[in-house]
Each structure stands twice: as structure tokens, then as C-alpha cells.
Amino acid sequence: MSELNVVGKSYPQIDALEKTMGKTRFVSDLVLPNMLYGRILRSPFPHARIKQIDTSRAETLPGVKAVVTYADTPGVRFGPRTEDWTIFARERVRFCGDEVAAVAATDEDTAEEALDLIRVAYEELPFVTDPLDAMKPGAPLIYEDKPGNIAAEFKIEAGDVDEALKKSDIVYEDRYCTNQVYQAYLEPMGAVADIDQSGRITLWAGTQIPNMMRMTYARALSVSPDSIRVIVPDYGGGFGGKFENNVHLIAVVLAQKAGRPVRVFNTRHDDFIAGNPRVPMYIDIKIGATKDGLITGKEVQVVGAAGARVVYAQAIVSTACYRVDSLYRFQHVRATGYTVYTNTVPTGCFRGFGNAQMTFVLESSLDIIAHELNMDPAEVRLKNAIGPNEVSVHGWEIKSCALKECVSKATETANWSEKRKRKEKFKGIGIACCNHVSGNRPFAREFDGGAGIVRVGRDGRVLVFHGESDMGQGQKTAYAQIVAERLGVPLERVHVAPVDTDISPFGCGSFASRGTVMGGHGVLAAANDAFRQLTEIAATMLEANPQDIECREGKFFVKGSPETTLPFRDVADQATRFRHGAPIVGTGFYDPPTVLPDPKTKYGNISPVYPFACHIAEVEVDPDTGQVDVVNYFAAHDSGRVINPMAIEGQIQGGVLQGLGWVLMEDMVTEQGKIINPDFLDYLIPTAEDAPEVKSILIEPVDPNGPYGAKGIGEPALNPVMAAVSNAIYNATGIRMKELPISAEKIFVELKKQKK
């Protein structure tokens, strides 16, 4: 592995040209013969009883082919985790946006017009939108069988926290509040559904979890999972937002009723009010340290708002409770998490998956502790940082770990000490670290790991099949590089098939920063199998032993005799001839060294590798307006060996910018139970104008458990941003913000207070 030819080199994403030239066919571009257009009627109230639905006028509108409500569905309760969904609201709506009815018509305008003709008689009910309010006695109950509106409670404890805090030289205790933000992918959610004569469903959807989704939907539709085929064409982003959603199921139900294919895509407004944005949290933290800056113990309580349905909020709250515990050498920790129903949009996965929320809190707290102890915040991180070949408090077996190098390299590159010394007014510098997983054993439950199929065609074209999902993050390119490296061919020879549950291997999907490690190992194993078959042919042609055959840059040769080569294409062609048309098909899988954690203690190694990062933000705060300008940004990452430096820098820049949006600008504002800024006019995300120069620093330990030593990058790129910026703002202004976003308005108010 000393000499790599494709892995470790920068390449534009293999589909970059198609995308740049506007040639990519995204899922919402799909047209089927005879296809209808669907639109969804959503609740205008946060909580109401449905007294009557009259669809008769809509049904008679020319061009309308199907109108569906709860009455047209199997009516079962389902959900990816908690079975609290129905496809359409039954009797009650529980959030503004709840699905009440849907229409399929010959065009979008007719469908829209038909929605206006559906008469729904509602009786408004009292509602609650704040999770702390929702937990109070007397709060309106969103589900009768959930007292206190508590959907789930999570507890984890290790060591003796009380004793540890008691013995601390300093204990910091506070409440933080993280807000609700939207994934803001370019292409709204939706699907095209088609039903064949046997009733089998084909669903084209942009989804991060094609295989798991179809299992959820099979329950929703009361059919077997093999009655559903999910195909994932190119789609415009996900960032965690594209898991299960009723919009897909509504396409199916409309197609079933109309007997024609139906396309249903959210408008941007629909996507804001009925997507699955980030879980907003109240986080109480109590953390102790010695006067030398060593963390003694930590206790947290997380209250997360699930909205009207638990989508993945429960898992996200759990993650918030304890993932950071493996960032430092914690020994005594306790956490309680409450996932709470509210009459708001159901919340789900978003890059960082709870860890981002808690990283903001922990890394703010460490900054405060460092300040209290008059220590360099970087020093505090270095003192507590977990290291390679350690086992964390929750049993995570960390192999490679360059967290300390991340801190050192980031501070060195940022000129951290110097800048802190010659501190100027309203200019500040802040630091934050993070850890993450690359796969999460308990998430998919049934099994972890990855699998691949590698087909070598007669012409030497290599096609890779995987069961994960490329939402634009570049998964396909990483797989192509791994397979190209293993087979010894140039990257352009390797192509990656779209996921199709009928054809691809089973894969858990794109979440938990698992794609490169799990899927990468899966396609690598398949490439090994294909290579073995190829060497058998090449060996015959070169009159050598298969084990002596190598391939490099598309040429086979016998080890030690690189002067006689055989083009890869010729070997593939010969293989197909020898095999009378049968292409080389390699299959393989990866069995990660993970375990399902103990159900009680959660102790156990949940990921094969663990990435780490340290970010440093430099800000200037406008004293007159409170506006924060991020002038410099340094992101040091240990993501193991980097498969594609250009791609990982893209991930880092994207993650940082998304984090900057969250910490400084973005907020889904709910008033009277209604999101009042559900569009890009009122909900501002950063643009290129807002982007600082992000200096990526890549530290590359070769992890023994990563494919070619790689670890994940997707989420670590975002996790530390909020704290790094908040800490820099504190450094610039002395203002400590504990509620996101840290908008200019809020700083302005604080600055005014300071002036008094």
C-alpha cells in the first residue's frame, strides 16, 4: 500500500461535468409516460380535530384522476423508529403541515386548483410548541397515551459523576438552547411512484436510505418489503433530511388509486413546513475540572423536541447525550435525554445528528472553564484529548486518533497563540474540537457493515454497485477511487451504478458519516473478488501464477517483470470470451469490528473508526450592528487517510459554511404554531458572499480499520463550527451566547447592555 495511484489523489467528482453542464437528470426531472402530478393538502392548524373532509368538488374537476385521504390508506401506524405515523392524518392534525389529503391530476396547476376545492372542517385544539412547556402537567397531549408528551427517555451513566463533581476545583453549570434549522438541500423531497399489474411498487426517490426506507414503507402500506422497489437517481442534496417522509408514500397511494404513475414533489414551502428539520434542544450541562484543566465529571440533560412525530429524534437525543464522551478522557458521565412531542414539524436527522448540538454546548463549556482557570483553551483540549489505541468510557475502541495533532496543527497554522496575545478589540479567535463515528452499529440494528458488487465488462469498463446513497457528497467518486486503486486501473474506467434495491447490494445508507468506510470496504471487498478472477485470466495470458499478477494504471504484468504488460481491457475481453459472454462479477462484504452496545449501559464499540477535528474561527464583530464577520477559518481533520483531498476539502468547506449558517443566520421561527419564514426569502442561508476562506488541514493517520485507512468526514466537518464561532465571539466581545443562532440582533442587544 506504499504506492497508491488513485487513492489519495484529487479528482473532481466523477459526475461533476454532468452536473456542471446541467445535464444531470435529477429525480424530479423524471418523466414517465402517462404520469400524473400530485399535490398535498396540509393542515393549516398546529392542532385540530378533523370533523369532515369533503373531496367531492375536487374529484369532479376535469383533469383530476385521484383524490386520497386517510380513508384510502391501510391506516396502520408505522414509523422508522416509533410507530406514530399514519400516511394521512386521521381525525386529528398535530402540526401545521400535517398531511390531510392529496390529489393527482394531469398537470400541477390542476392538482393545485383541486386542493382548493377540498373542504375540511376543523375544530381547533389547544397546542404546545415548546418541549419544556409540553412536559408540564396540564399541557395539551399530542398523543393520549404519552403522558407529559414524553416520547422517549434515555439514560446513560458511567463512573461516579456526583463524586467526581464534588472533588472538582471548578464546576460549571448552565442551560443552552439550540434552535431548529432546515437542511436546505437544493431539490425538495418527493418521489415518482409507479405500480405494476401485480401491484408491485416502484419508487424513484432521492433518499439516503433506500433499503431501510422500503422496510418502513412496507409496514406503512401493509405489503412485504419485496413489493417495493426503490431506485435512487441523482438527487439534489440531503444533509440528513432525506430519510422516510410521507411525501413518498402519498405518491404511492395516489398511483395505486389512479392506476397511473404519479409524481409528487414538495414545493419549497411544503418542504420547510413538513420536512424533518434539526431537533431543537434544551441542554443543561454541569461539568467539573481540576485547576489544571482536567475534566473530572459531566452531567447533562437533553430535552429535544420531536415535533408531532418521532422521526429519528429519539436516536438524535440519545446521541446528543453521550457521543462527546469519547472526545476526551471522560471517566464519570451521566446523561438523561427526553424526546418530547410538540405541535411542530416532526424533526429528524441533520448532519451532526445530535452530536453537533452537544458539541456546541461542551466546547462552549470548556472555553468557559479555560477562561475561569485562566488557561489557553487549546491547552485544555490537549490535556483532555483522547488518543490512539484508547478505549473510551463507553467502550469505543479508538485505533488511530490524531486529535492532539489536529489541535497542534490548527493552532500552529492559525497562529493561535500570537493572535490571542495581540488581541484587538472586536476581533476574536475561538477553538473547538469534535469527534464522530463512521457508522453507528445500533442505528440500523439488523446488521452493520457494507457490501459491493463490481462488474468488469467485456470492454474493461468497471461498474460498481453499492447500496448506500450519493446525495451529492461524492460517495460515488470515493467508491470509484477505491475500486480503481484495487483493480489497478485509471479512475475514468470505473463507473458507479445508481442504487436500485432490485439490483444493488443491501446497504444501510448514507448517515453517521458511514459511506466511505462501510460502503467503501464493501466495494473494496468486491473489487478483491473481481481482481482475483481477473488475475486468473491474466495469469493464463502471461503464463504465470495468478498470485504473481499485478495491475497498475490499466496494465497487467508479472511481479518483477513490468516490461511485459497486458492492457486491462484485453484481459477483460479475453475473460468474457473464455467465459462465453459472462462478465467478471465480484461480490464482497465488510464485517466491521463493531458490537451492538449493551442495552442498559450502552457500552460497546459502535464504529470501526473514529474521526476527529479541531476548528479555529477568527471573527470581527461590528460594534455598531452586532454583525459577525468570520474572517478566517481553520479546520484540522483526522479523517484517516484521505481518499480524495479535493473532495474532502469540499466537504469541509460545505460543513463549515453550513455551520456558519446555523450559528449566525438560520432559524425556523414558529409563531402561533406556524413557521413564519418557510422560504428562502425569509429563511437566510449563507451564500458564497458569506463564505470565509477555509483553510483545511488534513492529518492522515492510516486507520487499520478504514478502507485504505480512511474514516468519515461528512459530519465532523460541521460539528465544531458553532462552538468555534461562539468562542471567537466571546473572545472578541466578552459576550457568551448560549442560544442559537447568535444573530447580529442578539449581539447588538448584548453590546448595548455592555455599553450601559
Added chain:
Amino acid sequence: MSELNVVGKSYPQIDALEKTMGKTRFVSDLVLPNMLYGRILRSPFPHARIKQIDTSRAETLPGVKAVVTYADTPGVRFGPRTEDWTIFARERVRFCGDEVAAVAATDEDTAEEALDLIRVAYEELPFVTDPLDAMKPGAPLIYEDKPGNIAAEFKIEAGDVDEALKKSDIVYEDRYCTNQVYQAYLEPMGAVADIDQSGRITLWAGTQIPNMMRMTYARALSVSPDSIRVIVPDYGGGFGGKFENNVHLIAVVLAQKAGRPVRVFNTRHDDFIAGNPRVPMYIDIKIGATKDGLITGKEVQVVGAAGARVVYAQAIVSTACYRVDSLYRFQHVRATGYTVYTNTVPTGCFRGFGNAQMTFVLESSLDIIAHELNMDPAEVRLKNAIGPNEVSVHGWEIKSCALKECVSKATETANWSEKRKRKEKFKGIGIACCNHVSGNRPFAREFDGGAGIVRVGRDGRVLVFHGESDMGQGQKTAYAQIVAERLGVPLERVHVAPVDTDISPFGCGSFASRGTVMGGHGVLAAANDAFRQLTEIAATMLEANPQDIECREGKFFVKGSPETTLPFRDVADQATRFRHGAPIVGTGFYDPPTVLPDPKTKYGNISPVYPFACHIAEVEVDPDTGQVDVVNYFAAHDSGRVINPMAIEGQIQGGVLQGLGWVLMEDMVTEQGKIINPDFLDYLIPTAEDAPEVKSILIEPVDPNGPYGAKGIGEPALNPVMAAVSNAIYNATGIRMKELPISAEKIFVELKKQKK
């Protein structure tokens, strides 16, 4: 193999319900975003010089996105066999229908309108349409470098024909003429072409030879074959007509120029005048026999009209020359074939592939000889019939052969002797036999055989990949049955993927009645591989040895202990879990015991199995009009073990009806170089009204070389029809017709002559 569960049982075609309910998406239903519609401007003259093409007015018509002519193409000469094609006519047009220009526009009407705006200045040239005329000195030359317009000459000789004929008791010598007929598939030819940003071409086309087609087109477009991906959706019939055709390439060239996907489908008119109908032939036969009815020797000369391009005419003429020689115990044969250019539509493959033409001639001749010798025509067949485990005069190694049983069973079922005895006026009965191949080693040249991929998904759904083509004949169903039988699962569990050259194995395609034998063996080998992998898992679950595992009706069990079973689905699920998402993927191939024949003598075994048939037709001739009514039809077939009796009966009924159309009704009439009946108003094919009851008689020797003992059926179903009917007409009226079709008009004229 004693107990078969799926093979040998009747099933409707696996896609029958979709088709019956109008749900199937045929290739011409395909819609791509941004797709343009193309139309082709064709030559109105059989032979002319192109002086000028002015496309300027067409180019400025609103909605027109591309206009292409020869100038827009690489201009290379190419062709599947003979490189005499260009994508568009260059300088000269050589038949009415020759491609001159094409237009892509936003809709079909605009494209059509634009064609009218293209001005082409032609200078008409002398032309020749009859191949015998074309061979004469002084005939207009269609290609300057082809004197006598002879595209190809074929010679084959075995034994001493002259001596054999000399020693004969009777020698019959005559000239026959077979006409030009159209394949009359329901969906005209066409394609949708799309070019990606790298220039790679995706072509959706209904084609019998996706893999070979892309090699031809790669040469035409001066690109490598892997620059072309061919996908074959469901399509509406082929019957040999859907091989390569310029219509597909024109879609590509338009898409390249327009930068958008382009759909080009022939109108029915286009398809008549520029498809590739059957090669019309003049056949001279000289055949001798002993007074006992034993054939002594045979000499034939075939002159086939290629039209303006050799498509497959050369191979078809060759086939006509010698395939029948393995039907009987010929020892002394000689044949000469001329493939001749004419200013008519280029001719190509059509069910029967030359063998059908010659079978008409040979089986008419044997009828005449029998009559001359005063022998029962059935008796003459029985006396000469080839038998099992014989090697024919050209080295064909016949394993199973139930030709004699076909004759016996057919005559017995038809009550042949009885009916011949109590002969009524204007009622007649006729017999004809045929042989055929199931695959043709020299056709695809590079290699023969078949290959498959069988994927078993987590849910136990089985997906079969093959590289052949289902044009509606039921290939998918045969493959599904073979795989279901091998895996031991019910048929409904097995599905067959459409051919996609990026994903499927390489396959030669659907021709030469090879699909079931070659592709069937290929998918069977892949199923063996998948089954082996499944038994490993099942063995672990059942705690037994893998070699003791069996599966029947979707349940695994240990040999001898059928009471403990494991559902197939559970084993598949467990396999996927064990393998962390990797599905079972079996690959396999079939290496047939065929050889490339000696280039000079053509001696060699070209097919692994050989099907045989004997047909008997009963007719009534209307003495006033000459109208022939086929009142009874008996078709006895040896196609080895029958995979699906319902499907084979469908093939037989279709073949018989197509033969009846040819012998009695169909004719492409050319006047002044122009087909004057290029539509279904003037070109009549049989309808259900014209269909006699066809009694299929299936004799099923289990051929050791067939998959589960099967042989092909597609072409043998048609080959004997023309002679059987013609012989019956002779029996009814004493009129011997040597020119097809035997229309009512022709019989009327002959009846009038008789009355004089």
C-alpha cells in the same frame, strides 16, 4: 431430472399481464426530459445522384433543433457484415427510402414540417430491381467496385453430385422464386438516443442483438464499443427484422448535434420502405432420386437480392444453400449462392433465415418426386429422414432427432392416409418437413454460447440477467422457468432484467432460434452458481453438508428429510445478513460443443442441438375465385424437451400464421423501383379470421445438449408452412406453384387454364 416442477409446465408469459392490461412501457413510449423528436428524409428515387442539399430553410423553422446530413457524420463505411453502409447517403441514393437527411425538433409535427423544407436536387440514374437483371452485363452498377452487382458468392460441395445425379432413376430440375415479405412487427423500428457530457451514447432500442449492434455502431460512429450503452426495454416484435438499422444511428447523430436526447421512430411507411425485409430469391434446383424414393444428389443455385446494402443477405443466401442438407441423409450436394445488389430496400433477417426459402423449394421438389414415383410423400420423407446420433453431410452432429416420429405422428393425427385416399375435388392435403439449428456458430464469429447472472436478493427475489433479447417470443419466461427449476422456487419468485450492455452479460442475441438453448444454458449455469452459494448458507442453518441440501417449491431441506424445511426467503435473508448486505450473485456460462466450420468446406458442427418438424396442411380451394382456405393444420415438432407447452404452442401458431401470410397473401410489390403497398391497407397480413386451428404435436426427446433437454422453436415453426400449403394446393387442384405468394389471383389464372 426425473421430477421437474417448473420446466415442462405451461405458464402465461411472465409479462403477459402487463402487456394484456396495456401497462407495458414499450421502447417507443419512453420519454426523457428535454427530449426532441426526429424524422428522416428519405430518397424518393431508386437511384439518383444528389447534386445539392439545402437545409437552410428547415434549420430556421422555429422548434427545429438540429438538421443532419452525411456531412454531419464520421462518413465511414460500415455494416454488420459488408461495409457498404453510411449513416446518410453520400452523393448517391441507391433505393427509394435511402436516408438523405434528418431533423430533430421539439415535436413530431415540426420535424415533419421541416422535412418538407429541405430541398434536395437529384439527378436520376438508371436503376435495376431484379437480381437476375442486375447480374447481366450492362446493368446499372450499384457500387462501382462490384461488377455484375455481385456482393458475395458462396459455394459448398460434398460428395460427387454429377455422378449421383447421373445414377438417379429420376431427376427433377426447376426454378423457384420466393418473394419479398415484411416482418410486420407491431412496433416500428426506432430508438431514443442520449449523449452524456463525456460523449458517451445511451441508446434505448428494441433490438434482437444489443451487444453485436453496439459493435457495428461503434464502427459507424468511429468510437469504441464501450462508448455506447444499449438498453433494450420491452419492444413490439422483431421476427428477425430488428438488427442494425440506420434509424438508430440517426437518433444518435441528431442527439449529438442537438445536445439533447432525441427519439426517432419509423412511421409504418418508413419501416416498410427502409426496414430490412426478407431476401427474395431465385432458386434453381436439380435433385435426383432412386425409384424407391431415396434422394441421390442435389444441386442448387440461389440468387438473392440484397437490395442496396448487404445487411445479412449474404449469410441468408449461404444458409439457403445448405441448411436443408442436414434434414435428410444427403451425401452428394452442391450449391452456389449469389448475393446481388439491386436498387431496392436492403434485405435482412426474417424468421427462417434463408432456410425457409429453401425448405419451400426442397419440400415442393420432394412432393413432385413422390408424385412422379407414385409414392406417398410422407413415405419419401421417412425414407430419407436423418436420425438421432447421425452426422450430416456437413458435419452436423445430431444428437436427439425425432424427425421420423414427427412425420408418423403428424400423419397419424391428421389422418393423412385416409384423407389422401378419399380425396375430394378442390380439397387437398400436403406435407412438408424442416430442420433447423439452435444457434449458429459462424454467425457471431467471435464466440458462441451463452452466459447469465442470477442475483438472489435479501427478500428471496431472484433476478436473472442475460444478454439476449426478448422480442415478445417469451425468452424471459423460458429463462425464469429454467432458473426457478434449478433453484427450486416457484416461478413467480423469478424475474428477468431487461438487457443493458452496461449490466448484462455479453450475449450474441436472439436469432438462429438460439435464445432458449444458448441463453438458457447461460442462466442455468449462473443459477447453479447461485444455488451452490445458497446451499452453503442453508447447510449451516440446517446443520448438514451443502451437497445434501435440496430446494423444492421454495423450501430448503436435507436430502431424505423433507419434513424439516427452511423457506427460500429465510435462507436468502440470512445469506444477506451473513454477508453484511452482499446478495448472492451467481454467474455462469455455457460452452457449446460447436466448431467454427472449415472456411472452405463449411464442414463442422455449428449448433449444439437441432430441432425438426413435420407440418401437414389441409386446404380447400374455391374453384371460382382461386381463394385458398386452410381448413386444418397439423404441426409436429421435435424441439427437445418443451420448457413451456403454452409458450411453444404460441410460437407454433404464430409461425404457422406468419407462414400462411407469406405463402398465400403477403407481397411487397415494387414498381418503378418503388414499393407500392407500404402500409397495412395494401399489404395484407393474416388476422385471427384467417387463422386455421393449428394442432400442435410435441415430441420431446431430451437432447443431451439442451438446457433440461430443450431445443429451439422460433424458426422451425415457420419453415415448412409454405411447402405444406403449396403441396396441399397441388393435391387439391393439380396446380403446382413455384412462385410465392400463391395468391388467389394466380390460382384463378391457373384454374382458368385447366378449364380450357
